[in-house]
Amino acid sequence: MCWRSAVALLVILGTAGCGGGDGFAPNTIQPEEVAGLYNLTTLTFDPMGSLPNQNILARIDTTFRQLVVSLDTTFQLAFIDPTTQKIEPLEGKYVLEADGIELVFRTDGDAQLLLLPRRLGLDFDQQAQVLSFGDSVSVSLTRVRQLIPEFQNEPLSDPLPGDLVVVFRRRSTSQGEARE
Secondary structure: OHHHHHHHHHHHHHHOOEOOOOOEOOOOOOHHHHOEEEEEEEEEEEEOOOOOOEEHHHHOOOOOEEEEEOOOOEEEEEEEOOOOOOEEEEEEEEEEOOOEEEEEEOOHHHHHOOOOOOEEEEEEEOOOOEEEEEEEEEEOHHHHHHHOHHHOOOOOOOOEEEEEEEEEEEOOOOOOOOOO
């Protein structure tokens, strides 16, 4: 009789993760959970070496710097480029992950406009409604010098290694009010 209980327990455990008869259900965030309009609220780059941490966000016009995460697993990120004063619309697809999403920009050049890697893994804090990234990256020295003119005469490597921190905060609620 004991072996029947053991077999029943194995059957229950074996089917606990199954969904709709097509294997194990992926343990990922769904587009409905993460889709929305986000403000870029933090963008810092700390170059490795003796140079100080830089608040890149302070160098970008505050009136327009937003990320739209769509239900169809695409995204749009737009900001006003401080070097051209033009709106830069960046687009791509995102991949759903267990703890967030990974933005995949169309080109390396697009991502580097904000010193981002082409594949940017963002953790999602559902309670705080925040997408965030913090890790070591290597960025285009040309773009660093455009965004941080005081680095023009510094002897730096290309690409330039450093620590990047990025935070997007969901902007809209069901009433259309800001969450900030």
